[in-house]
Amino acid sequence: MYFRLLCILCFTQLAFSQNTKLNKANRLYLEHAYVKAASLYEEFASDQESLIKLGDCYYYNGQMEQATVAYSRAKKEAEYEFSKAVSFRYAHALYGSNSIEKADSVMSKLYSKTINTNDFITSLINGVPYVYTVEKIKHGSFPGDFGMNYFGDDYVFSSSRNNNTKHYTWNEMSYLDLFKAQLTEDKSLINIEPLDKIINSNTHESGAIISKDGNTMYFSRTNNKRYEVNGEKVATVKLFKSTRIDDSWSEAEELPFSSDYYSTQHPSLDEANGRLYFSSDMPNGFGSFDIYYVDILEDGFGKPINLGSKINTNHREHFPYYSDKGFLYFSSDGHQGLGGLDIFMVEKDYNNWHTPLNLGETINTNLDDFAFVVDSKNNTGFLSSNRDGKDDLYVFEREKNLRTFIVEGTVKDKNSQELLPGTLITLFNEHKVAIDSVVVSDDGTYSFRTKPNTTYIIEGFKPLYIPTNKDFNTDDSGRIELNIELELESYDDAEEIIVEKEDGYVYIELENIYFDLDKWNIKPQAARTLDVLVALMKKYPRMEVQLGAHTDNRSSVEYNLKLSNNRAQSSLEYLIANGIESSRLVAIGYGESQLLVNCGDNCTENEHAVNRRCEFIITK
Structure with a gap:
């Protein structure tokens, strides 16, 4: 009995101890102390909620393999369905663990469309403007360094190398400070020293930039006090400005659009130093962090402007950098x-941003790549990445890529939406000179290879349809594979007087043309009818028409054939005289060979009138 009681007491004490650890782990998680929280969750995490939080602890510190294991364990619990936010983190953990196909599967379900990363990478090979050679700065760098930028004759970067500062509970590393250094020809950092103490405080500093004249510095600094945001206390990041006075930096002043309740960070100046770009999670954005800008005015700053949905998503957009060539x-x-x-x-076209272009696999990896800066004149620059496990500084050189763009699409009937195989697709240059053509296959598709930074016109043409064309540019708008769907409308759908009849021919139904007995000159009534045809053919300059003249059966076959030919030719000459090219017209006299009413020798005048007619058939 005592033994059983002792077992119960031990079990109760163990359960109490585990419950206490779980409460502590949850508290640390809410405080973003992810390293310590993960160590506690690892001891006993078995329920779905704790496993997801364990995965989050690793995810937020870039430990994607461990995050994948934790999320996968949570997923297996009764085939647990993740929320959209957790599914997104799970997918990126899978990418970071090189489980590309599984990650694509999760993302495809999340976005309700097929995601194929390998195909995407292949498409970028031909379309990205540059190929990058990337190398880690091996000498003078320190794990945790990031955000290297030009700083006058020196370079500036953020680092957690200062062990004299307190440790940040998020990752158990020292707080970030700003350092400046010089860079040798063999890409080593030398003469490394922290910026003035008036800049580096007892909290995080990062992301410094300097104006062209070297007298103004902008940088990010974490708030030294936490405020409650969405039910949890956070220390937001703010933007600061310092000016050079003699050889020293002034006390930094907080920029007026920063806040205790949202973050503003990662500053960048445009080429004229009149506009400041930055990243923020301020309210009314598209979600998470967006890219904004403010105009720098003589008496302060303008209102923050969101760059819009072409650039910003409901996830993270960070580290803007505006290059000296005008690219963001x-x-x-x-x-x-x-x-x-x-x-x-x-890039920007007038006031509109194009679609962002992924720079491809020569610079991007399956982990975080960020803080890109470039000297466009020398085609060299820096980026930061955790591709080797920790944030590090990288240097790159780039050279122009021999690019080709793929333009492809389908051709459909505008009204029925049926595919139109047999359509001739022609590619023209900006001077409307044809440079390539292809006949659409049975699946209604076509494809061309095109050159970069070129204007093209693409045209679809099919007999009995109105030709359709679209123009496009192969610029740096982010479109590597341009999908252009052409919709062609048939003449009989576009015009009430055009009808496809049971015999398969497409007729232009005009008032009948009457000629005097044994005559073929165009009378005023006939001219009015032909004027309608002139207007129609001018409206559709690719339309080709057959003029068919028919007689009744009251004369000899030979006479009627000659008479109908003369009447058809007379109509054709009228059209030509009114501006219709002869190449678009065919005149045929049928005589009495195609009577509508075969009444023999007993025809009434009405029946003879029906047989005497001029028909207009569209051939193209």
């Missing part, structure tokens, strides 16, 4: 990529 680079895990944060570029 940024990192995102919301646009299709290779996994984690990928680097994208985007």
